[in-house]
Amino acid sequence: MRSHGKGANRTILDCLFRRNGGRKSGFSAAAGAAGAGSLLRGARLRGSGAVPLAADKKGLEIVTTASSADHPTRRDFLYVATGAVASVGAAATVWPLVSQMNPDASTVAAGAPIEVDLTPIAEGQDIKVFWRGKPIYISHRTKKQIEEARAVSVSSLPDPQSDEARVKPGHDQWLVVVGICTHLGCIPIAHEGQYDGFFCPCHGSVYDTSGRIRQGPAPTNLAVPPYTFVSDTKIQIG
Amino acid sequence: MSGPSDFQPTNPALKWIERRLPIMGLMHSSFVAYPTPRNLNYWWTFGAILSFMLVVQILTGVILAMHYTPHADMAFKSVELIVRDVNYGWLLRNIHASGASMFFFAVYIHMFRGLYYGSYKEPREVLWILGVIIYLLMMATGFMGYVLPWGQMSFWGATVITNLFSAVPYFGESIVTLLWGGYAVGNPTLNRFFSLHYLLPFVIAGVVVLHIWALHVAGQNNPAGVEAKTEKDTVPFTPYATMKDMFGVSCFLLFFAWFIFYMPNYLGDAENYIPANPAVTPAHIVPEWYYLPFYAILRSIPNKLAGVVAMFGAILILAFLPWLDSAKTRSSKYRPLAKQFFWMFVVVCIGLGYLGAQPPEGIYVIVGRILTFLYFAYFLILLPLLARIEKPRPVPNSIADDVLAKTGGKPAPMVSTVIALMVAGGLLLGGAESARAAEGSTKPPAQKWSFSGPFGKFDRGAMQRGLKVYKEVCASCHGLSFVAFRNLAEAGGPGYSVAQAQAFASEYKVKDGPNDQGEMFERPGRPADYFPSPFPNEQAARAANGGAFPPDLSLITKARSYSRGFPMFLIDFFTQYQEQGPDYVTALLQGYEDKPPAGFNLPEGSFYNTYFPGHAIKMPKPLSDGQVTYDDGSPATVAQYAKDVTHFLMWAAEPHMEARKQLGLQVFVFLILLTVLLYFTKKKVWANAH
Numbered sequence: 001m002r003s004h005g006k007g008a009n010r011t012i013l014d015c016l017f018r019r020n021g022g023r024k025s026g027f028s029a030a031a032g033a034a035g036a037g038s039l040l041r042g043a044r045l046r047g048s049g050a051v052p053l054a055a056d057k058k059g060l061e062i063v064t065t066a067s068s069a070d071h072p073t074r075r076d077f078l079y080v081a082t083g084a085v086a087s088v089g090a091a092a093t094v095w096p097l098v099s100q101m102n103p104d105a106s107t108v109a110a111g112a113p114i115e116v117d118l119t120p121i122a123e124g125q126d127i128k129v130f131w132r133g134k135p136i137y138i139s140h141r142t143k144k145q146i147e148e149a150r151a152v153s154v155s156s157l158p159d160p161q162s163d164e165a166r167v168k169p170g171h172d173q174w175l176v177v178v179g180i181c182t183h184l185g186c187i188p189i190a191h192e193g194q195y196d197g198f199f200c201p202c203h204g205s206v207y208d209t210s211g212r213i214r215q216g217p218a219p220t221n222l223a224v225p226p227y228t229f230v231s232d233t234k235i236q237i238g
Numbered sequence: 239m240s241g242p243s244d245f246q247p248t249n250p251a252l253k254w255i256e257r258r259l260p261i262m263g264l265m266h267s268s269f270v271a272y273p274t275p276r277n278l279n280y281w282w283t284f285g286a287i288l289s290f291m292l293v294v295q296i297l298t299g300v301i302l303a304m305h306y307t308p309h310a311d312m313a314f315k316s317v318e319l320i321v322r323d324v325n326y327g328w329l330l331r332n333i334h335a336s337g338a339s340m341f342f343f344a345v346y347i348h349m350f351r352g353l354y355y356g357s358y359k360e361p362r363e364v365l366w367i368l369g370v371i372i373y374l375l376m377m378a379t380g381f382m383g384y385v386l387p388w389g390q391m392s393f394w395g396a397t398v399i400t401n402l403f404s405a406v407p408y409f410g411e412s413i414v415t416l417l418w419g420g421y422a423v424g425n426p427t428l429n430r431f432f433s434l435h436y437l438l439p440f441v442i443a444g445v446v447v448l449h450i451w452a453l454h455v456a457g458q459n460n461p462a463g464v465e466a467k468t469e470k471d472t473v474p475f476t477p478y479a480t481m482k483d484m485f486g487v488s489c490f491l492l493f494f495a496w497f498i499f500y501m502p503n504y505l506g507d508a509e510n511y512i513p514a515n516p517a518v519t520p521a522h523i524v525p526e527w528y529y530l531p532f533y534a535i536l537r538s539i540p541n542k543l544a545g546v547v548a549m550f551g552a553i554l555i556l557a558f559l560p561w562l563d564s565a566k567t568r569s570s571k572y573r574p575l576a577k578q579f580f581w582m583f584v585v586v587c588i589g590l591g592y593l594g595a596q597p598p599e600g601i602y603v604i605v606g607r608i609l610t611f612l613y614f615a616y617f618l619i620l621l622p623l624l625a626r627i628e629k630p631r632p633v634p635n636s637i638a639d640d641v642l643a644k645t646g647g648k649p650a651p652m653v654s655t656v657i658a659l660m661v662a663g664g665l666l667l668g669g670a671e672s673a674r675a676a677e678g679s680t681k682p683p684a685q686k687w688s689f690s691g692p693f694g695k696f697d698r699g700a701m702q703r704g705l706k707v708y709k710e711v712c713a714s715c716h717g718l719s720f721v722a723f724r725n726l727a728e729a730g731g732p733g734y735s736v737a738q739a740q741a742f743a744s745e746y747k748v749k750d751g752p753n754d755q756g757e758m759f760e761r762p763g764r765p766a767d768y769f770p771s772p773f774p775n776e777q778a779a780r781a782a783n784g785g786a787f788p789p790d791l792s793l794i795t796k797a798r799s800y801s802r803g804f805p806m807f808l809i810d811f812f813t814q815y816q817e818q819g820p821d822y823v824t825a826l827l828q829g830y831e832d833k834p835p836a837g838f839n840l841p842e843g844s845f846y847n848t849y850f851p852g853h854a855i856k857m858p859k860p861l862s863d864g865q866v867t868y869d870d871g872s873p874a875t876v877a878q879y880a881k882d883v884t885h886f887l888m889w890a891a892e893p894h895m896e897a898r899k900q901l902g903l904q905v906f907v908f909l910i911l912l913t914v915l916l917y918f919t920k921k922k923v924w925a926n927a928h
Contacts, residue, residue: 078915079922081915086484086912089909089912096326096330097297097301099325100325100326106319112764120754
């Protein structure tokens with residue numbers, strides 16, 4: 001196309017701002033028509049530069065009407081406008097087709113906060129509850145476990161975070177963490193590993209009694225879900 | 239597909255690929271340089287429209303399959319959850335469901351076009367037969383897709399159609415058992431239908447490739463029916479045909495969108511909003527409109543095997559068309575007799591479609607037999623005969639001559655074509671619609687609803703009052719199991735706040751569990767919970783209600799309908815009237831008579847209702863004046879209660895109705911703009927060729 005006329009290489013701005021429409025010959029106007037019409041078929045054709053010169057081949061360029069030769073600006077604007085509107089439509093159509101993949105309303109509603117009663121959990125024990133499809137570990141830590149968690153120097157940790165920042169003030173014995181290994185999503189086993197915390201059997205990540213990563217491939221500490229103490233013996237997760 | 243291409247990319251990377259896999263050359267020669275006759279009219283755009291529809295159906299179908307559960311106990315509910323909970327689920331479902339009808343609508347035009355212009359004649363026989371195969375595959379796919387929502391029509395349609403195979407001598411019963419995977423239509427049937435419904439569209443796509451290949455080898459037929467001889471007879475596919483096709487698709491989209499956004503249930507059957515019940519067959523089993531002509535042929539033949547053979551024969555006979563019609567002239571334009579008989583044949587087909595929806599009794603059976611005879615006579619007697627006796631008019635020497643002869647004459651106006659199509663389609667649909675007539679009942683008066691029409695919105699006050707009526711009266715017997723408390727606070731709903739919905743939910747006791755002790759327990763409702771049903775199961779409900787089963791009200795306004803009759807159903811298409819359900823429910827609630835009319839034998843334990851089909855209803859008069867207290871000063875009358883609770887139930891049946899109509903308006907503004915632009919673009923592009 002490049003060799004045949006300006007039609008195919010015009011930009012939108014060219015089309016909008018060119019004032020002198022009359023200078024084009026009948027031939028290039030017809031070639032422009034064939035080329036710009038195919039603009040709508042996508043950049044592939046323009047890129048390959050092989051739009052057939054239909055009018056040219058068929059010897060039809062003479063048929064070009066006076067009006068189209070006189071007002072190429074208006075015609076180009078038409079092509080660009082049509083292409084733009086069609087593209088907007090195509091883009092708008094993609095939205096619902098992608099949006100439907102997000103969690104549906106019932107899933108979102110089922111992800112509402114849950115309340116957990118802590119009274120049955122004895123010191124040194126832990127339970128697993130599910131919130132939003134994820135296992136949440138609630139550990140009732142012993143004095144020893146808390147001390148272990150606080151004895152370590154924070155700056156030496158791979159993901160430095162103090163134990164105080166991972167529990168609620170005044171409720172030091174309760175550790176609430178999302179039981180999903182931050183490496184690749186397996187569920188670590190509680191009370192295992194050399195730090196008395198969690199051990200992930202998949203790839204050997206070891207977490208301490210505060211759920212912090214101490215050894216292995218996991219990059220960060222076990223996540224603490226949003227939760228609050230409704231009373232001393234009841235928490236709300238979410 | 240049309241021989242070696244001289245296409246050569248300039249980009250080195252593309253050149254590298256092209257040398258190893260000449261795919262760009264293939265695309266270029268097939269869809270860019272491909273010579274297409276200059277004189278094609280708009281009937282030829284239906285090929286592109288069909289390709290477009292196939293893509294739409296596959297795309298929406300694959301997406302719907304992500305959310306659908308093919309299990310007899312869950313299929314119906316999963317479809318409802320798609321519509322209610324999945325983002326834009328209602329849109330995708332409407333597109334897919336009415337898309338099936340649009341697909342058939344377009345294929346029928348495509349087929350009649352081929353018939354009229356002799357597109358099946360030498361050298362296009364294989365092209366035509368591939369088309370017949372695609373049509374058969376489409377029918378199978380459409381049928382199995384209709385089974386998936388697992389409503390009453392799904393279930394009984396599956397039963398009736400699979401039973402067709404029981405007509406096969408000796409092996410019939412075994413074949414049917416094989417198809418079902420059980421002793422009756424059931425979960426295995428649903429599962430395999432889902433699997434095949436997913437598979438067949440891709441088979442169709444494969445055969446479509448062959449169909450286009452064959453088309454590009456033989457070249458397109460055209461209205462003149464003479465082959466393209468010189469370059470003057472053709473124009474390159476791009477931009478000429480592509481622009482014209484895009485304009486055609488855009489016009490078709492306008493028609494399509496009318497169904498998607500404004501009349502989504504016009505083509506469906508209200509009965510299919512009732513979950514499948516193997517114990518009760520609906521009063522009228524009617525297939526989807528696109529099968530009706532063949533259904534009429536099936537019923538016209540009094541012998542079971544002969545009926546099934548005739549029905550399949552009516553489709554398969556199309557494959558033999560190239561040899562049945564041996565006339566040399568292709569286009570009916572130049573065949574004065576064939577042209578008239580063609581239109582008569584169209585009328586016969588529409589007539590059969592109309593009859594397929596009527597009850598098989600009286601005059602309908604006789605007319606059905608006559609039309610069935612005429613259908614076969616057209617192919618077996620008339621076409622062979624015409625080829626021998628008809629004297630065709632001279633055809634033009636070339637396509638270019640045909641075009642020149644036409645210049646100066648007016649091009650066929652698209653608008654009148656579209657209207658003619660709509661009317662013809664409407665007539666067929668009307669046939670389907672009138673079959674839903676509830677016999678022995680009075681037509682409910684049409685009410686004014688704030689939610690009707692293209693700009694319809696729900697009335698929040700009416701919905702809140704209606705919810706109160708439901709809670710205080712209806713809920714003692716009827717469930718509302720697809721509606722969750724959270725829905726009460728959603729946009730387009732009764733307009734409660736999240737806190738209000740939460741408070742409303744906490745007034746209910748919801749069964750949950752098991753707890754740590756393994757026991758079920760009751761707790762206050764949460765927004766995510768659904769309205770609890772008053773009875774634990776159907777047996778308990780029947781035991782408590784004198785043997786009758788109070789239906790769940792979640793979908794009642796969509797699951798009930800009545801016949802509007804001719805010509806109202808046609809007018810309804812344009813006025814977007816689709817409130818048969820609400821009209822019926824309101825009328826029913828007010829339609830109780832203390833004393834049945836003289837001569838009416840009211841069964842024990844029933845009550846007389848003017849609007850109930852058969853008049854004997856098991857539900858006692860539910861509402862009386864003053865029964866529910868309104869806080870907003872609305873009259874505490876039965877009429878007001880009935881209207882309010884129906885208003886609420888309409889929302890319960892379609893919680894996204896407001897969103898549907900709003901998006902519809904935006905889509906229409908956009909589509910009209912696009913269509914106008916495409917029209918002028920197409921005109922400019924074609925200015926050189928005419």
